[in-house]
Amino acid sequence: MPELVHAGGVIDETRERVKLAYGKAIGKRRSEVITPALILDRHAARRNIEKMANRLTDLPAKIRPHIKVHKSPELARMQVEAGAIGISTATVWEAVVMVRSGLDSIFIVNTVDGPDKLATIAVLARDADVMVAVDEAENAARIARAAQAAGSTVGVLIEVDTGMDRAGVDTAEQALELAGKLVQMKGIRLLGVTGYEGHCSLTPEEDLRAQRQHQAMTFLTRTAEDLRTKGYPCPIVSAGGTATWNLTAADPHVTEIQAGSYVVMDNFHGAMVGDFEKALTVATTVISRPHDRVIVDAGNKSLGAPALSTIIGHDNKGIRFDEEHGIFVSRDNEPLRVGDVVELVPGYAPGTVNWYDAYHVVEDDRVVDIWPVIPRGPGHGGLIA
Numbered sequence: 588m589p590e591l592v593h594a595g596g597v598i599d600e601t602r603e604r605v606k607l608a609y610g611k612a613i614g615k616r617r618s619e620v621i622t623p624a625l626i627l628d629r630h631a632a633r634r635n636i637e638k639m640a641n642r643l644t645d646l647p648a649k650i651r652p653h654i655k656v657h658k659s660p661e662l663a664r665m666q667v668e669a670g671a672i673g674i675s676t677a678t679v680w681e682a683v684v685m686v687r688s689g690l691d692s693i694f695i696v697n698t699v700d701g702p703d704k705l706a707t708i709a710v711l712a713r714d715a716d717v718m719v720a721v722d723e724a725e726n727a728a729r730i731a732r733a734a735q736a737a738g739s740t741v742g743v744l745i746e747v748d749t750g751m752d753r754a755g756v757d758t759a760e761q762a763l764e765l766a767g768k769l770v771q772m773k774g775i776r777l778l779g780v781t782g783y784e785g786h787c788s789l790t791p792e793e794d795l796r797a798q799r800q801h802q803a804m805t806f807l808t809r810t811a812e813d814l815r816t817k818g819y820p821c822p823i824v825s826a827g828g829t830a831t832w833n834l835t836a837a838d839p840h841v842t843e844i845q846a847g848s849y850v851v852m853d854n855f856h857g858a859m860v861g862d863f864e865k866a867l868t869v870a871t872t873v874i875s876r877p878h879d880r881v882i883v884d885a886g887n888k889s890l891g892a893p894a895l896s897t898i899i900g901h902d903n904k905g906i907r908f909d910e911e912h913g914i915f916v917s918r919d920n921e922p923l924r925v926g927d928v929v930e931l932v933p934g935y936a937p938g939t940v941n942w943y944d945a946y947h948v949v950e951d952d953r954v955v956d957i958w959p960v961i962p963r964g965p966g967h968g969g970l971i972a
């Protein structure tokens with residue numbers, strides 16, 4: 588078994604480092620921060636969390652929100668305090684941060700392999716309920732061996748490809764065959780199926796999106812039923828993103844949804860789902876004003892899906908995003924001048940957050956706290972268990 592270090596130290600150090608680096612902003616107005624800066628409106632995020640929690644009280648599914656969107660233990664805790672049954676993560680390192688930050692029920696909604704990553708999952712499963720997606724037996728056997736070596740049990744959900752053409756089994760027969768093998772393995776426990784309908788998030792037309800969501804959930808929930816009929820355990824049926832959360836959470840056969848972006852929102856999701864607030868922005872400074880352009884200091888190294896980003900309070904259209912330049916059309920009688928600080932709503936929140944060390948947490952017009960974004964990037968950052 589690979590040697591593992593406890594990740595708590597890395598998390599504490601990161602928290603201290605960002606407080607030291609960005610803490611001078613606390614107490615300032617949001618227009619006074621050093622740009623580009625990631626701004627989180629805490630009240631708006633809380634309202635989004637509460638809105639989702641309230642709506643779910645009338646629906647059969649619970650929520651296990653996807654935290655790859657915000658990578659923030661603070662926001663994850665707010666979600667759990669509001670009734671989330673746990674959290675979903677994309678990476679093992681996100682799971683490490685969340686477990687070592689006190690969250691105790693984690694679903695890594697991805698298939699995972701590699702000895703260090705599997706050992707890390709297995710070690711985490713000593714201290715928390717940890718589940719991971721699987722779609723083939725050999726990989727599951729390696730997870731099972733890692734868990735046996737760590738003396739833990741890892742929950743597994745069979746990933747079903749519900750139309751996204753990503754990972755997952757393609758047929759109920761494959762799911763049944765895989766389930767037959769999984770239940771023989773010591774160290775893992777089969778707990779159900781997962782089938783995020785991500786292709787629906789790429790379907791802006793509402794009717795077509797609903798049609799695709801219906802097809803996807805019909806396939807997923809029938810597969811779950813087939814597993815139960817053959818005597819396999821399937822208490823969990825997990826799916827659902829922000830673009831389809833209401834439809835998927837209303838399906839009586841879905842037990843939990845994985846929606847994540849609703850907590851901060853962005854222009855990509857906002858174009859499909861209008862009733863959550865934009866709690867995440869990027870503060871940026873106008874750095875040049877050629878006669879037909881407004882250029883800000885946030886480009887494609889500061890924003891996810893920059894072409895979809897907008898300047899709050901202005902309707903300038905984005906033209907192009909270089910690494911450190913966001914170039915917008917200047918309008919007639921353009922009021923924006925060099926030195927003005929404006930805020931952008933990002934095109935895509937998860938891809939924006941990942942660029943930053945820290946959130947400038949604001950209430951009304953003032954920065955009230957600095958929260959780390961952890962872990963950034965795809966690397967492990969020393970977070971091995």
Ligand SMILES: Cc1ncc(COP(=O)(O)O)c(C=O)c1O
Binds near residue numbers: 830
């Ligand atoms: C597997 C999985 N589940 C859930 C989500 C959450 O989707 P959203 O951020 O649209 O709510 C994602 C997002 O990419 C995902 O990959």
